[in-house]
Amino acid sequence: MKLTKFVSIGIALFLGASGSLLSSSSRALGAEKIVLTLGPIRQAITISDLEEFAKDGTATPTLKQIIGFSKIDPKILQGLIGLQIGLKPTNLARVLYSTPGEKITDEIGQAIRTQRRTESGKALRAAVILASGDDGKVSLLEILQKYPLPEVYVDVASIAATVGKIQGLAGNLSSLLQESQRETTRTTETNRTESTTIAPSRNVRPTAPAVSRPPPLPAPAPQPVRPIRGLW
16 A cells, blocks of 8 residues: 555544544554664564563563673663653644654654655655544554554664654754744745736737728720711
8 A cells, every 4th residue: 555545544633633533543553673773784573562562661682682792771762662752632633743743753754764765754744643533642652553555674883863853853843833833924926926026917909800802993995986977
């Protein structure tokens, strides 16, 4: 299934479904496999492996290996993955799909991305909207749970910075909404100005074709007067 279809389903669920339907359906759409990357290293784990680690710190051998390579304190990593960040869903879609919102999520999408690094920002925006729809809070784990593709790539070295950017998004939500509204106003005014500067077309009345007149006939040549015989 194409990413566009996943995103459309995710946004439709967020906007129109009830809480229970959103939870069950979006969970079915979530990532099943997480590929942890660290430079050239690639290690795949399941979403359930990450859920167990976020819950009580239980790490599979694969997860222990990638944590060892990254030299990140497991407790810190556990806290970052499960950290709840308040992100109310009201006007969230409008903010995320504004120019500043897309810029931020595209940056985060470099660390939480698709396999081919295409449309990562779009997938992330759908995941954030779905994650916040349950309780108005998001975490890195919830974003991965709601990710609208079966597979998601996560840069382990960027996890701390990624969580910080999500916190920044939540903290600046009001200002981003105002910027989105200003952007909409500017676009509307620009369109109005362009429409008024175009001169309306004028109706041109068709002109009647000129009637050609034939040239005047030449005057007849004078005839000589002949005398009438018999009068003299």
